Amino acid sequence: MTGKxxxxxRETQWRQGHVLSVNAVKALGLVxxxxxxxxxxxxxxxxxxxAIDDMRLEPGVEVIVGCLLREANGNFSWAKSPRTLHIEVxxxxxxxxxxxxxxxKCLVLKKDLAAFVPDDAWSISGQAxxxxxxxxxxxxxxxxxxxxxxxxxxxxxxKSGLAKLIEPIHKNLSAVYFDVDNGxxxxxxxGSAYELKIVLVYPPGEDLEETADEIDKLVAKVEGLFAxxxxxxxxxxxxxxxxxxxxxISEDDLPVRRAKLLNEWRYEHMTLKDGGNE
Numbered sequence: 075m076t077g078k079x080x081x082x083x084r085e086t087q088w089r090q091g092h093v094l095s096v097n098a099v100k101a102l103g104l105v106x107x108x109x110x111x112x113x114x115x116x117x118x119x120x121x122x123x124x125a126i127d128d129m130r131l132e133p134g135v136e137v138i139v140g141c142l143l144r145e146a147n148g149n150f151s152w153a154k155s156p157r158t159l160h161i162e163v164x165x166x167x168x169x170x171x172x173x174x175x176x177x178x179k180c181l182v183l184k185k186d187l188a189a190f191v192p193d194d195a196w197s198i199s200g201q202a203x204x205x206x207x208x209x210x211x212x213x214x215x216x217x218x219x220x221x222x223x224x225x226x227x228x229x230x231x232x233k234s235g236l237a238k239l240i241e242p243i244h245k246n247l248s249a250v251y252f253d254v255d256n257g258x259x260x261x262x263x264x265g266s267a268y269e270l271k272i273v274l275v276y277p278p279g280e281d282l283e284e285t286a287d288e289i290d291k292l293v294a295k296v297e298g299l300f301a302x303x304x305x306x307x308x309x310x311x312x313x314x315x316x317x318x319x320x321x322x323i324s325e326d327d328l329p330v331r332r333a334k335l336l337n338e339w340r341y342e343h344m345t346l347k348d349g350g351n352e
Contacts, residue, residue: 082184084125088135091203092117093196094187101190102182108141114163114172114196115139118179118210127184134181143171148244152277153209154340161205164197174206176213217337223254223268226314230303236339239295246285247292248325249275251336267304267316272296273336274322282324289322296320 094115099105106113117124119136126132146160150173153159159174198206227233240247253271262268274296276289300317 080188082127082129082188084127086124086127086188087191088117088124088187089121089192090117090119090124091198091206092192093198094137095190095193098187098190098193102186104137104139104180104182106139106141106178112142113139114142116172116174116198116206117192118206129184132184134183135187136179137182138174138176139178139180140172140174143173146171149241151205151245152248153205153212154244154249156209156213156340159206159209161198161202163202164199166195174209212338212340219252219254219337219339220259220262220268222262223315226268226304230314232299232303232315235299235303236296239292239299243288243292246276246288247274248277250339251275251333252339253336257335257337267312267314269316269318270300271318272320272339273328274320275325275328276322278324278326286322286324293320293322 094102094104094117096110099110099113099115104113104115106115115137117135117137119134123132124135142165143160146162148160149155150158150160157176160171161174162169162171164170224233227236236250240250251273253273255269260268274289274292276285297317297320300315300320304315304317305312
């Protein structure tokens with residue numbers, strides 16, 4: 075459709091995850107710097123908010139001006155980074171990747187978007203939409219670990235070391251969870267070691283056994299990294315951070331109750347740029 079005047083109603087076709095057509099993108103001035111052909115503007119407002127036709131309550135629709143990618147970066151998949159998301163979608167029945175950046179979110183007035191319908195050339199699967207929703211929530215619901223804890227991992231090179239270990243297999247790792255001091259805020263200003271438990275979660279798939287073996291190998295490497303950097307063999311004690319356990323588990327086998335007690339250690343914590351060289 076063109077930009078003729080249309081009233082927004084509760085029967086709107088628009089849903090979270092829908093993509094704007096080329097005509098809508100041009101009419102609303104939402105072209106990505108990469109160019110019109112690479113532009114993918116995704117609706118991120120919740121369906122319940124889209125259904126509200128009282129413009130005093132919900133006058134706008136939140137969208138993110140994204141773009142097509144040649145290939146995805148695993149560090150930005152599975153909502154690992156709160157700032158950037160790479161997800162696989164379908165365009166004209168072909169699988170493609172798009173990049174969404176949190177700071178590229180903007181508001182489109184419903185009265186302006188009402189003249190257009192979603193572009194049915196694009197499709198986002200249920201799994202990809204679930205990842206999108208998780209990513210949207212992450213920006214406002216992520217954990218800030220104690221500064222001294224992060225400093226100790228940075229100074230010991232464990233922070234950068236984790237990134238290097240994870241990078242080669244990031245596609246087979248959906249999340250890294252940290253349990254620091256059993257979730258308690260303890261004063262470690264006396265230099266006593268933080269107690270850390272790590273859970274490496276991998277997605278179920280066709281090659282589940284192969285993926286599990288790969289993550290098990292990662293567990294051993296992580297344990298070796300912490301032992302090398304934080305365990306004093308001569309003194310027989312941990313310094314700074316004590317790794318109590320490191321385990322691998324499939325998403326299918328991670329109980330919801332357990333997941334609620336864990337905090338995700340995200341890409342922003344693991345970036346190689348922060349830790350220098352080994």
